[in-house]
Amino acid sequence: MTQAVCFKCGDMKHGAFTDCPHCGGRPVTDDELVLSLAMTDHYFDLTTMKQMGAAVAEGKPPNLDEKSRQDLLKQLENARKTPVGRLLGDGILAPKKKKADGGPFKKG
Numbered sequence: 123m124t125q126a127v128c129f130k131c132g133d134m135k136h137g138a139f140t141d142c143p144h145c146g147g148r149p150v151t152d153d154e155l156v157l158s159l160a161m162t163d164h165y166f167d168l169t170t171m172k173q174m175g176a177a178v179a180e181g182k183p184p185n186l187d188e189k190s191r192q193d194l195l196k197q198l199e200n201a202r203k204t205p206v207g208r209l210l211g212d213g214i215l216a217p218k219k220k221k222a223d224g225g226p227f228k229k230g
């Protein structure tokens with residue numbers, strides 16, 4: 123599974139587009155999605171990712187150069203064309219699912 127840096131708090135998490143277990147942040151906009159995709163073990167080693175996380179935690183997220191941003195946007199657009207990628211929508215992720223209330227299996 124992909125290791126990633128949370129774009130919001132800088133903690134390590136599994137998956138670029140998943141909710142952060144620490145702060146609950148989830149990338150939604152294209153810029154957040156691209157930054158989240160960039161800060162993964164697909165592009166950086168763990169040491170570098172930890173340095174990026176520390177910078178994000180200090181309020182200094184990395185800035186992507188325009189060529190890298192455009193390349194990652196293209197990857198994001200291609201990912202949106204796949205069955206799973208359709209969950210990313212056009213610039214927003216699918217809404218968070220509400221926690222189940224127990225449905226027909228309520229206690230009591």
